[in-house]
Structure formats: C-alpha cells, structure tokens
Amino acid sequence: MDNSIRKLDIEEINVVSGGMKWTPVNNPDVIDARGGQFTALGLTFTVDLEGNITSITPR
Numbered sequence: 001m002d003n004s005i006r007k008l009d010i011e012e013i014n015v016v017s018g019g020m021k022w023t024p025v026n027n028p029d030v031i032d033a034r035g036g037q038f039t040a041l042g043l044t045f046t047v048d049l050e051g052n053i054t055s056i057t058p059r
Contacts, residue, residue, distance in 0.1 A: 035048040046055045
C-alpha cells in the first residue's frame with residue numbers, strides 16, 4: 001500500500017466517492033458549498049453560488 005502524500009489527478013478524483021470537482025453537478029441532493037447561508041425570521045436559508053435559495057430549514 002502506497003502511503004505517500006500527493007495531489008490526485010483528475011482521473012483519480014473521478015473514481016473517488018465524494019471527491020471535490022470544480023464542474024457543476026446537476027443533482028438536487030448535492031449542495032454547492034461555494035454559496036452560503038443566512039438566518040432570518042427563525043429560518044436558515046442556504047444559497048448557491050448564483051444566490052438562488054436551495055433550502056430553508058428551521059433555525
């Protein structure tokens with residue numbers, strides 16, 4: 001087993017479950033972490049990179 005620390009190439013990232021990719025993912029179960037969150041009126045709003053609300057949860 002190779003325990004060396006190194007950067008993964010794109011082919012290795014594509015086979016790893018949960019690997020970070022820079023291309024958009026069209027999957028409603030995936031939250032784009034580049035967006036953000038804000039809380040108002042006792043609710044937490046999650047927004048994507050373009051400012052669209054992706055989820056609303058109670059605080």
